[in-house]
Amino acid sequence: MEEEIVKKKWKEMTFLQKAEYLWMYYKMWLFGAAAVIALIWLGVMMYKGAHTNVLLNVAVVGGDSQKAQELAEDFAGYCGITEKDGVIRVKANVPEADGTTSQETVLTTLIGAEAVDVLICTGDVYEEYSSQEGFQSMKEVLKDESREADERILDYGIRLSKDSLPGFINLVSYNEIYVAVPVTCQNQEMAGEFVKYLLEGGSTAE
Structure with a gap:
């Protein structure tokens, strides 16, 4: 009898009244369900993070997050890289x-944690870390003697203008764009490919 009364009342309730009723009588259950969902979500995220094959980590100083994603997608297309x-x-x-x-x-933490394979930065940052031997020799990174005459290639990085790919897509706002590979780089070959990609102007240059 009581169950029928509750059902009848439920049908007559507005959405807000139903929400208040559930909160009043079942809030502990709702808290429990929310906690379980949160734990499942966290577990899925941790599993995906642990099983994601990261091919390259690029850090950008003072960049635009949306443009950074566009650059990542363009480079993946340039290399023929798929999600698999x-x-x-x-x-x-x-x-x-x-x-x-x-x-x-932030920079010291990321580089120290070996979480940066390539750094896109300002001239000040490049000068500071290259003077501390924090970047690899660009000759060793590129391994391409045919590029030695390219004036954009420096001892420990490359220097690009605002007309280059990162500037063209408005990834950064500074006019001189420096790209370097930290000595702690974990994906050496892919880092070299990324530097070449920037020198060649991205996938649209083909």
Whole structure:
């Protein structure tokens, strides 16, 4: 009898009244269900993270996140990389210098954790880390003697203009764009391919 009364009342309730009823009488169950869903979601994310084959990690100083994703997709297309092969990550996760220590802290943490294969940065950042021998020799990265006459290639990186691919797609706002490979790079061959890709102007240059 009581069950029939509850069913009748339920049909007559508005959406808000139903929500209030559920919250009043079943909030502990709702909390439990929410916790279970959250744990399942977290487990799925951790599993995916542990089983994702990251082919390249690119960090961008003062970049645009959406443009960074576009660059990652374009490079994957340039190399013929599919989702089955792995993931190309281009992250605009390093702030530009703003008078605080935030940029240095983030960069030092990422590079120290071996989480950066290629760094796209300003001239100041390039000079600072190259003077500390933080970048690999670009000659060793490219392994291509035919490029030695290219004036864009420096000892420990490459210097691109605003007209280059990163500038053209408005990935960054600075006029001189430096690209270097940290000594802690974990994906050496792919890092070299990415530098070549930038020198050649991306997939649209073919």
